[in-house]
Amino acid sequence: MSDTLQLLLQELDSKQAQIALHEQYYTGNQPLSYLSPEAKVALGTRFGRLSSNLPRLAVTSLAERLRVVGFTVGGTPAPELWQTWLRSDMDQLGGVAHREALALGRSYAIVWADRTGKARITVESARQVAALTDPGSRQIVAAVKRWESVTPAGLPDKAYAVLYLPDRIERYVSESTAAAAYKLQDTIDNPLGVVPVVQLRNTDRLLDDGTSEMADLIPLVDALNKTLADMLVGSEYYARPRRWATGIELVEDEHGHVENPFPEGDRMLISEAPESKFGQLADADLASYEAAVRVLTSQIMAVSALPAHYIGSLTAQPASADALRASEASLTARAEARQHVFGRAWEQAGRIALAVDTQRHPDEFDVRVQWADPSTRSLAQEADAVVKLFTAGLLPASAALARLGYSDDEIAAIRSARRAEALDGQAVDLGKLIA
Numbered sequence: 001m002s003d004t005l006q007l008l009l010q011e012l013d014s015k016q017a018q019i020a021l022h023e024q025y026y027t028g029n030q031p032l033s034y035l036s037p038e039a040k041v042a043l044g045t046r047f048g049r050l051s052s053n054l055p056r057l058a059v060t061s062l063a064e065r066l067r068v069v070g071f072t073v074g075g076t077p078a079p080e081l082w083q084t085w086l087r088s089d090m091d092q093l094g095g096v097a098h099r100e101a102l103a104l105g106r107s108y109a110i111v112w113a114d115r116t117g118k119a120r121i122t123v124e125s126a127r128q129v130a131a132l133t134d135p136g137s138r139q140i141v142a143a144v145k146r147w148e149s150v151t152p153a154g155l156p157d158k159a160y161a162v163l164y165l166p167d168r169i170e171r172y173v174s175e176s177t178a179a180a181a182y183k184l185q186d187t188i189d190n191p192l193g194v195v196p197v198v199q200l201r202n203t204d205r206l207l208d209d210g211t212s213e214m215a216d217l218i219p220l221v222d223a224l225n226k227t228l229a230d231m232l233v234g235s236e237y238y239a240r241p242r243r244w245a246t247g248i249e250l251v252e253d254e255h256g257h258v259e260n261p262f263p264e265g266d267r268m269l270i271s272e273a274p275e276s277k278f279g280q281l282a283d284a285d286l287a288s289y290e291a292a293v294r295v296l297t298s299q300i301m302a303v304s305a306l307p308a309h310y311i312g313s314l315t316a317q318p319a320s321a322d323a324l325r326a327s328e329a330s331l332t333a334r335a336e337a338r339q340h341v342f343g344r345a346w347e348q349a350g351r352i353a354l355a356v357d358t359q360r361h362p363d364e365f366d367v368r369v370q371w372a373d374p375s376t377r378s379l380a381q382e383a384d385a386v387v388k389l390f391t392a393g394l395l396p397a398s399a400a401l402a403r404l405g406y407s408d409d410e411i412a413a414i415r416s417a418r419r420a421e422a423l424d425g426q427a428v429d430l431g432k433l434i435a
Contacts, residue, residue, distance in 0.1 A: 004132075005163050005172065005182065008144035012130035019104050019127050022212045025221065026103045028053035032229060033222035050229050054221055054311060055214035056103075058304040062213060063099045065335035065374035066342065069405070071350050072368045077408050081367070084353045088121040097123040098342060101200040105210030109345065110145070110164075111196045111352040119356035121349055124197075126210075131199055141166065143197035164195045192355050194362055198345045204337060216303045224296045231289035238283055247275035305330040328376055335374035343369045372405070 024030040028051040068090070071081040085091065100107035100123070108124040108131070124145060131143040143164040149157040161182055163170040168190050172182040190196070201210040243262075248271050250258050262269050269278050297311060307327035346369045351362035373382075382404060390400040401411045 002163070002170070004142050004165070005144060005161065005170070008130050008132060008142060008163070009146065009161065009182075011132070012128075012144065012146060015126065015130070022104050022214055025055045025214050025218060026059065028056065030222070030225075032225060034226040035229075050225055050232070052221065052224055052228060054224070054300055054304070054306075055217050057310065058217060058306060059099055059102045059213050061306060061310055061331065062335055062338065063095055063102055065332070066095070066098045066338055067372040068094050068346060068369055069372045070370040070402075070408070072370065073350075073354070074366050075368075078350075078354075078367070079408050080357070081350050081354060082408070084119050084121070084357070087118070090121055090123075093123045094346075097200055098338075100125055101202045101210070101342065102213045102338070105202050105212045105215075107200045108143070109198050109200070109349050111198070111349050111356065113356050119353035121353060129197070131195075131197055133199075140195045140197055140199060143195055164190075164197050166190065166192075166194055191359070192352060192362060194352065196352055198348045198352070200342050200345045202338070202341065204341065213304070217300060220296055220300050220303065224293065224300070227289060227292045227296060231286055231293075234286055234289065238286065241283055242281040243269070244279050244281065245269060245271070246277045247271070247273050249273070305334050307331065325376055332375045339371045339374070343371070 029049070030051065032050065068085070071078045071085070073081065085094075097107045097109060104126045106126050108126065108129040110122050110124055110129075111119060112122075114120040128147050129143060129145045131140045133139060134141050144161055145164075146159065146161045148159045151157045159174040159176065159182070161172040161174070163172065169188040171185045171187075173185050174181040174183065201208075202213065203210050245262065248261060251261065253259055271278075300306065301308065301311065307324070307330075309324060309327070347367045348362070350367035350369065351365045354360070354365045354367070355362040386395070386400045386403045389395045389403075390397065395403070398411055398415070401414060406414065
C-alpha cells in the first residue's frame with residue numbers, strides 16, 4: 001500500500017469523531033447536556049429525549065438559497081455543460097452537496113466519465129472522502145474514497161478504497177478496515193492531468209479545513225434544550241402541585257419506612273383526626289423559563305442569522321412583507337458569501353467535465369457558475385424590477401428573461417414564438433418567402 005493512501009486514510013479516520021458529533025446535532029439525536037449526575041440518576045429512564053432541532057434549520061435555511069442555474073464558458077452560456085449538470089441529476093443533488101458542506105464543514109464531488117464516455121458528476125460525503133491539497137497552489141493533489149460492503153445478514157464484509165492522483169487512479173480492496181490490509185487491485189490512467197475530485201469547503205478563512213454552520217450553535221442549543229427540559233419538569237409540578245397534611249398519624253412498613261397515607265392518585269383526602277389540616281404548596285412559576293428561552297433564542301438568532309419568523313418568535317402584530325425581507329438581510333448576505341465559496345469548486349468541476357467530454361486540459365476552459373438570487377422576493381416584485389430595467393434600456397430581452405429564471409432553451413423558444421407572432425402580425429408567410 002502506498003504512503004499516500006495510508007496518509008489519506010489516517011486523515012479520513014481523524015475526522016470521523018467530529019463528523020459523528022455534527023451528524024448527531026443535525027438529526028437532533030444529541031444527548032441532553034448541562035444535567036447533573038444526581039438528576040440523571042433521579043430521572044432514570046423516565047425522561048425521554050428532548051431536542052429543539054435548530055441546527056438543522058440553520059443549515060437548511062441557508063442551503064435552500066444556494067441554487068445553481070447555469071454556467072458560462074468564456075463569458076457565453078454553456079448549454080453543453082448545463083446538460084452534463086442535468087444528466088448527473090445535479091439539479092437535485094447539488095442541494096445535497098451544499099447541505100453536506102454546511103452541516104459537516106465540507107463535501108466533495110467526483111467528475112469522471114460514465115459508461116458512454118460522457119462526463120458525470122457525483123456528490124460525495126466527508127465521511128467517505130478525504131483530500132490532500134498543495135500548500136502553494138491550494139489545489140488537490142490526491143484524494144481517496146473509502147466505503148464498506150455488507151453481507152446479506154448486515155455484517156461488515158469488505159472495505160474498498162479508490163486513490164485519485166493526477167496521472168492515475170488506483171483501486172484497493174481489503175478483507176478488513178485496517179489501513180495496512182489494503183491491496184492494490186488495478187490501476188487506471190488519468191489523462192486529465194488533475195485529480196478529478198473537488199472539495200466544497202465551508203469556510204471564509206484561508207487555512208481552515210471547513211467549519212460546520214452548527215459549530216457555534218452547539219453550546220447554545222444545548223442550553224436551550226436543558227431549559228426546555230427544566231420547564232417541562234416544572235410543568236409537571238404545576239399540573240400536580242405538591243400537597244401537605246399535618247395532624248395525621250403516620251404508619252411504617254415492615255422495614256421501618258414511613259408510608260404516605262395518601263397515595264398520589266387519591267383525589268380526596270380523608271382523616272378522622274379533628275386536628276388534621278390539609279393544603280398545597282404554591283404553583284410553579286414558569287415565567288422565568290420563558291425569559292431564559294427568549295435570551296437563548298436571541299443568541300441563536302444572532303449567531304445563525306436566522307430571522308425571528310424562522311424560529312417561531314411571533315408577535316401579536318404580523319410583520320409586513322418589507323419587514324420580513326429586511327429581517328432576512330443577514331441570512332441573504334451569508335448565502336451570497338457561500339455562493340462565492342462553493343462557486344470555485346463548481347467551476348473546477350465544470351472545467352473537469354468539459355475536459356472529459358473534449359479530451360482537453362481543464363485549464364483551457366474559463367468556466368463561471370451562475371446562481372439564483374438568494375433573497376426572498378415575490379414573482380410580481382421580481383417581474384416589476386426586471387420590466388423597469390428592460391424599459392429603461394439597461395437590459396436586453398434575453399437577459400431580462402434570464403433574470404426571471406427562464407432557462408436558455410426556454411428563452412430560445414420564447415424568442416422564436418415572438419418572432420413568429422411578429423411575422424404573423426405583418427401577414428408574412430415564411431413558406432412563400434422560402435419558395
